[in-house]
Every structure is written in structure tokens, then in C-alpha cells.
Amino acid sequence: DSGVTQTPKHLITATGQRVTLRCSPRSGDLSVYWYQQSLDQGLQFLIQYYNGEERAKGNILERFSAQQFPDLHSELNLSSLELGDSALYFCASSGRGFGNTIYFGEGSWLTVV
């Protein structure tokens, strides 16, 4: 158990819909990261927050957005969903500063039908 909690574990929704994925980081971790893994693909970095502020941005679509709340949990919002958005979405967290190992949650499986 990494200490990173993601909900829901599985989600099936229709094209055009909007979903929210939730992440609780490890206790004390200030950084939260979101990654996307499509079938047999690598981990694509989406976005990172540090103590409530956006710190780094990767290949995140404009239809997607994220935020980190004062209690440090984070949400990833996916809207106008397309079939190609079906993937495993991972949240990860790390402690303060550079060189800290990031720890992953078990992921949220999103299936768009």
C-alpha cells in the first residue's frame, strides 16, 4: 500500500460526458501528479500540483483540468469525453523538494463507451 488513494477504481461513462477522478496523497506529501496510461502505452505525464499550485504541465488536453485543494487532495476533471480517453489514470504524490520518490496510487480505470 503506497498510501496514495484514488477513487473511483473503475468508471464507465458515455462519450460527451464529464467525470471527476479523486486522489488523496500520502500523508504529508505536498506534490500531486497525474499520469495517463492507455493500452500498452507508457505513463504519460499530465500535470503536477505542489501545495495547491500548478507546478508543471505535460500532455494534458484542454478538455482536462485538475486542481489541488487546501487539504492537498486533488481532482482530475475530464470533460467532453471521447472513446480515446479510455485509459488508466494514475495519481502519485511526493514529499517536499527535489529528488523525492513519487508514489503511485492503484489507478482509476476509465472506460468511455
Added chain:
Amino acid sequence: DQQVKQNSPSLSVQEGRISILNCDYTNSMFDYFLWYKKYPAEGPTFLISISSIKDKNEDGRFTVFLNKSAKHLSLHIVPSQPGDSAVYFCAASANTGGFKTIFGAGTRLFVKA
């Protein structure tokens, strides 16, 4: 733009032998490197890391080697065990412009009994 490349999608090794997984990177600003192991339907788990000030880090059966001039790192597993069969991701991060960590596409390791 793939900044972290794992050119071998898969590797098959006999139990007891050495497994060598390779990773190349292009961004000379990367100065912290990590390896993660991932089983199906689970989140990636941290395995071992290395800072750019070192060229080798060892943890039990796992050793990571870093060749900065070649922008290359490798993970050695000796001896390989069937339980090591998983997807291995190489990752790199830089202490500039945020702490985002970039992952390679992964190498699937099969250890045959």
C-alpha cells in the same frame, strides 16, 4: 518528443540469469533517475533511484548504472526470479521548471522458470 526512451518493449530471461534493462534520455537537465516496477492492474511501485552525482546504486539484487556522457542508464537484476516478471519503467526528473517526472514507455520482462 520522447525525452526518456526504453527501446526494448520486452525482454525474456531465464531464471537465475541476469536481466539488463536499458534506458536512454535526451535532456541533459535530468539529474535524478528512477526505476519502477508495474504488475497488471496495479500502480507502479518504486524500485531504485540514482542521482546524477553517482554512477552506480545498488539495492539487493537490483543495481542501477548511470552513464551521464552517454545519457544512458540501465537496471541490472541478478539473479532474476519469476516474480520479477513485470513491466519496468525508467523515469527521469530535473530540478528546473518544476519537478515533473518523465517516464519511458516501459519494458516488459519475462523471467522463465
